[in-house]
Amino acid sequence: MKRTVEIKWFPPSWFQIKSDHHIIYIDPAYLRTNFARYPRRIEYSNWPDQIDGLPEELEKADIILVTHHHKDHCKQVTVNRLRNDKTKILATNQCTKELGKDVIVVKPGMRIELGAVEIRTTEAYNKNIGKTKSMHKKGVGVGYVITIEEKAIYHAGDTDLIPEIEHLENIDVALLPIGGRGFTMELSDAVKAAKIINPKVVVPMHRFESNAKEYKKVVESGTSIKVAPLGIGETYQV
Numbered sequence: 001m002k003r004t005v006e007i008k009w010f011p012p013s014w015f016q017i018k019s020d021h022h023i024i025y026i027d028p029a030y031l032r033t034n035f036a037r038y039p040r041r042i043e044y045s046n047w048p049d050q051i052d053g054l055p056e057e058l059e060k061a062d063i064i065l066v067t068h069h070h071k072d073h074c075k076q077v078t079v080n081r082l083r084n085d086k087t088k089i090l091a092t093n094q095c096t097k098e099l100g101k102d103v104i105v106v107k108p109g110m111r112i113e114l115g116a117v118e119i120r121t122t123e124a125y126n127k128n129i130g131k132t133k134s135m136h137k138k139g140v141g142v143g144y145v146i147t148i149e150e151k152a153i154y155h156a157g158d159t160d161l162i163p164e165i166e167h168l169e170n171i172d173v174a175l176l177p178i179g180g181r182g183f184t185m186e187l188s189d190a191v192k193a194a195k196i197i198n199p200k201v202v203v204p205m206h207r208f209e210s211n212a213k214e215y216k217k218v219v220e221s222g223t224s225i226k227v228a229p230l231g232i233g234e235t236y237q238v
Contacts, residue, residue, distance in 0.1 A: 068141030124157030179208035
């Protein structure tokens, strides 16, 4: 019998993936600006200390995945709130400055099995075409394909529409950035990415001012792909 998996979104690209047997977090980083109006937020410290908080009460992690070292994705105090002595943390080499050495260092092209969970790392970078600056260089950050309960969930990380996306196969859920700003793919490229990957479901993330409902309308027009533009703390079940 196939079991369900729940996917919960917090901005900008923080997800909880929850099955009957595992709790996984991707890019957990509490920034006050992202949760100023979220009624369930919990703050443990204030300036001048490093802002320490959670959007709500959250379970401890079995696995934590970090895509790259930027502070809205990689934050030690948030990771520490979600970990225990058995938690496995996967992160890129540049994250070790923030998270310490007690991590499994990853780079694109790896495959790691943690019990019944398979994790593959993918490229995630800016092509630096028509942009004022490239915030994410090739080989530094990663995306993740997590296979759990026979479902493949792709978290793209901070990336443009890159050729490596064409090699993804049999993805059930794609977590794709749509916000542009020179940091990630623009909404129009995120539409193309969805059609190339052809998952069953897309959950938009790293949105900035992009209109997730417009994204849903365009992607679902003429495809069988469902788009789930989650609100903060909302859950989608697959």
